Amino acid sequence: MATMKDIAKRAGVSTSTVSHVINKTRYVSDEIAARVNQAAKDLNYSPSALARSLKMNRTKTLGMLVTTSTNPFFGEVVKGVERSCYQKGYNLILCNTEGDDHRMKESINTLLEKRVDGLILMCSALEGEHIDAFDRFPGVPVVVMDRGPVHFACDKIQDNSLLGGFMATNYLIECGHREIGCITGPLKIHQAYMRYEGFKKAMTNAKLPINPAWVAEANFECDGGVDAFEHICQRGPLPSALFVGNDMMAMGVVNAAHARGIRIPQDLSIIGYDDIYIAKYITPPLTTIHQPKHRLGTAAVEALVNRLDKHKTDAQVVHLEPTLVVRDSVREYIA
Incomplete structure (x- = not known):
């Protein structure tokens, strides 16, 4: 050689x-x-890439942790991260936590030992956790995506879930609905909690009562939407509309409603959240709140690169604003 x-x-x-x-x-x-x-x-x-990285003290590699999920939302965000890394000349190492706290911490430790230049973390288990590895590898920039409070220095990239939950519920109200229920994600997760807060704010502003029988907590997956909808059905008459905290659960609700002979939107209007790619292909196409998923990934990479290039010094929180996507799962309600 x-x-x-x-x-x-x-x-x-x-x-x-x-x-x-x-x-x-x-x-x-x-x-x-x-x-x-x-x-x-x-x-x-x-x-030699290794020799160059030792000389420059940069490996041009970023690490990313995500929680396992059947939700295409995560894949769409990862795609945005990968594309942005490629455009900026960085490699990406992707780790899956399987929802396991121990595995999450081990993966962070492994990535830091491999001398990644920065970390992108998208794990609900981070909330309230102290990560010892960050004490042993100070100075490595970290971006936390789409999650709530954490106990270490980092930049944050978040969607405005409070506004998104408000927009979803307010759209149902504007369509004439007065009896509105809500299926939330796990309320210990910041984004799920804030979407529910947005629902409550819209209902309060419209002076509409919140019926506890029409509120259920689920797991952000299709089966959770099915289970939550079955619980609501067992409690008595249904509302005229449901705000469901993400599209995966909303698709579960559509499936469970169809099994019961409940027509969407003629008998029950449904609005979801995330605007995942397949939302427009279900029957009926799902009205939802769009999260800019590719932008979420791009913003995370940009935040890391800016910090590595010393363009940013103070921790920042970047809020990406949601938008309403109207399709066919909500109808005008006339009493």
Whole structure:
């Protein structure tokens, strides 16, 4: 394998000059640079990524942790992260926590030991956790995505879930609905809690009562939507509309309603949250709140790169605003 010394001998220059040309650390005349580059090409020289990372103290690699889920939401966010990493010249190491706190901490430790330049974390188990590895690897920038309070220094990229929950419920109210229920995600998760708070705020502003029989907590998955809807059905007459805390649960509700002969939206209007890719392909196409998932991923990478390039010093929280997507699962209600 060719070395810089071999290139220097062939080009008739010093080894330090070859290093400056290869690493672009100092100006070298065009004529000499051309000789060095041609010699490197002739010798099939390939610079060591490891050696370069040790010299520059950067590996050009980011690590990302996500919680296992059947929800395509996570895949769409990861796609945004991967695309942004590629565009900025970074590699990405992706780890799956399987929802396990111990595995999450072990994965963080492993990524830091592999000298990643920064971490993107998207794990509900982070909330309220102290991560010992951050004490042993100070200075590694961290971005937490789509989660609530954490006990370590980081930037945060979040959707405005309070506004999104309010928008969803307010749209149902604008469509004439007065009897409105809500299926939430796990309320210990910040985003689920804030969406529910948005629901309550819209109901309060419209002076509409919240019927506890029409409120159920579930797990952000399709089966959770089915179970929560069955519980609501068992409590008595249904509301005319439901705000469901994410699209996966909403699809479970649509499935369970169909099994009971309940027509969507003729008998029950449903609005979801996230606007995952398949939401527009179910029957009926789902009215929902759009989260800018690719932008969520892109913003996380941008926050890390800005911190690595010392463009940012203070911790920041970036809020990405939700938007309403109207399809066919909500109807105008006339009493």
